[in-house]
Amino acid sequence: MRTITAAIPxxxxxxxxxxxxxxxxxxxxALADSASHIRFHRSSRDxxxxxxxxxxxxxxxxxxxDGVRxxxxxxxxxxxxxRPHESGTTLRLLLPVAAALCRTTEVDAKxxxxxxxLEPLLGQMKAHGVTFSKDAPPFTMTGLLSGGTFSMAGNIxxxxxxxxxxxxxxxxxxxVISEGPLQSRDYVRLTIRVLQxxxxTVNVTGDTFHIPEGSHYHxxxxxxxxGDWSNGAIWLVATALTGQTFTVTGLTADSVQADxxxxxxxxxxxxxxTYTDGGLTATGKATLPLNVDLEQCPDLLPILSILACGIEGRSRFYNGARLRLKESDRLAAMAEMITSLGGSVHIDGDTLYVDGTGRLTGGRAHCYNDHRLVMAGTLAALISDTPVTLSDSEAITKSYPQFFDDWQALGGNSYEL
Incomplete structure (x- = not known):
């Protein structure tokens, strides 16, 4: 549990x-024909x-x-x-990879x-030679995955x-074929870029992806x-809430990252x-309500809904169905957080409406062991009349273990209870 004050970073x-x-x-x-050096200056639990x-x-x-070999x-x-722990990306990406490599794989989950x-992925893997001891992890996979054609709904x-x-x-x-529109398409574009x-070789025709015979990793x-746009956006939102200038280095303007x-x-x-050689600089407080389609960028909802609280007027976040399937039901959890901190919010189907007043009262909020709710609650303190206390604040280690260290170093204020 951690308390954050209104000190502005x-x-x-x-x-x-x-x-x-x-x-x-x-x-x-790990699937290539020779060793690789992957450079990244920080890791995370995922x-x-x-x-x-x-x-x-x-x-x-x-x-x-500077990374790993x-x-x-x-x-x-x-x-x-x-062993994905609580990383949905690790689990979902590695299930087919493991089944293509190992005749038997033990799969854990926390x-x-x-x-x-995991459906329709498991159904497609079953149709291509893999059996599962049960349909939710922990389970054992048996049998080698075969190639051919995989076809799934694109909205899960x-x-x-x-x-x-x-x-x-x-x-x-x-x-690999998407039946219907493929949501979060940019993450597949990122996968294709890494493969290339x-x-x-990856041939793309609409929402059909073809890897020819003889294509191998090198x-x-x-x-x-x-640099990570999802987490870099925290600092941009801090500027939008307060008007305090931030410069974030390492964000690529032509990135295919969804966020x-x-x-x-x-x-x-x-x-x-403003993009310069020194990075991306944000200046000036946001004043216009938001109207955000979440279909391709659902992970932005927590921090952007807090930004909406700091802007006078009604903001709308729509197409948020998949937020109910994240580390928490993020639509419901963010509605609860905003309400508990003195804001006005309501949900209609898969749309979240925030009636911003420019301020919150502060208080206690439950983060449901969700790292993105911890980030959102921390930003909420910047526009709150009293400090904000967050449960499950240690969940931040899932994606950004040094977040509160950075917050302090940049002039913010938080302390563990």
């Missing part, structure tokens, strides 16, 4: 490594879960001063071990992860598509992970963003 900070990029690059490196799981499948991964899997483990959906999780694409070079000619960076001697959309959203709200 500001200054310059380097964006932490993009977790989504790191997961995919580590997996590609990235560590992917490293641990890849070692459980037969890779050797050594920590270096990945020695690829030459002899798959028997049985393989996938927290809310066993309740998060893009991670199912990314997992199959990552496994595809091990399977021979493979086609490691030498794999090691990369020096591979840098992008780069945060820049456009914040600019439309009235904050000025």
């Amino acid at each position: 500001g200054g310059t900070i380097k964006a932490i490594p993009a977790k989504a990029h790191a997961h995919r690059a580590l997996m590609a490196a 990235i560590d879960a992917t490293i641990d799981s890849l070692c459980g499948l037969g890779a050797t991964i050594e920590r270096t001063e 990945v020695h690829p899997i030459t002899t798959p483990a028997s049985p393989g071990q996938v 927290g809310r992860l066993p309740q998060r959906p 999780s893009s991670q199912f598509f990314s997992g199959l694409l990552l496994a595809a070079p091990l399977l021979g000619e493979t086609t 960076d490691f030498g794999v 090691g990369v001697k020096d591979y840098a992970i992008e 780069r959309r945060s820049a456009t959203i914040i600019e439309k709200a009235g904050t000025t963003l």
Whole structure:
């Protein structure tokens, strides 16, 4: 549990490594034909879960001063071990990869992860030669995954598509098809970029993805992970809430990360963003209510809904159905947080409405062991009349272990209870 006061941070900070990029690059490196050096200056509990799981499948991964050196899997483990802890990305991406490598794989899961959906991925894997001891982890997978054509609904999780694409070079000619519009499409674009960076050919026609026979991963001697737009957006929102200037370095303007959309959203709200050689600088308080389609960027909802509290008028966040399937039901959890801190909010179906007044009263909020709620609650303190106390604040280690250290170093104030 942690309390945050209204002390306003500001200054310059380097964006932490993009977790989504790191997961995919580590997996590609572990499947390559030679060793790779993956550069990232900070890790997290989720990235560590992917490293641990890849070692459980037969890779050797050594920590270096600026990242890790990945020695690829030459002899798959028997049985393989996938240990995602609470990382949904690790689990969903590695299920097809592990099944393509190991005849038997033991799969563990912690927290809310066993309740998060795995269909239709499991159904497609079953149709391609894999059996499961039960339909929710922990379970045992048996049988090698075969190639061919995989076809799934695109409105559950893009991670199912990314997992199959990552496994595809091990399977021979493979086609992955989205039935209906593919949500969170940018995460699949990121997967394809990583596959191509490691030498794999991917042919894309609409929402159909084809990996030809003979396409293989090749090691990369020096591979840098992008700065993370999801977490970099925290500092941009801090400026939008308070007017205090922030510069965030390491964010790539042409990134395919879904949450780069945060820049456009914040600019439309009235904050000025300027790219220079020194990074992305945010200036000026936001004044215009938000109208945000969450279909391609659901992870932005927690911090943007707090920004909406700091702007007078009604903001709307729509197409948020998949937020109910995250580490918490984020639609309900954010409505509860905003209400408990003195704000006005209501949910209509999968749409969240925030009636902002520019201020919150502060108080206590429950974070449901969800790292993004911890970030949102911390930002809420900046516009609160009294300090904000957050339960489950240690959940921040899932994606950003040094968050509160950075908050303090930049002039914010928080303390553990």
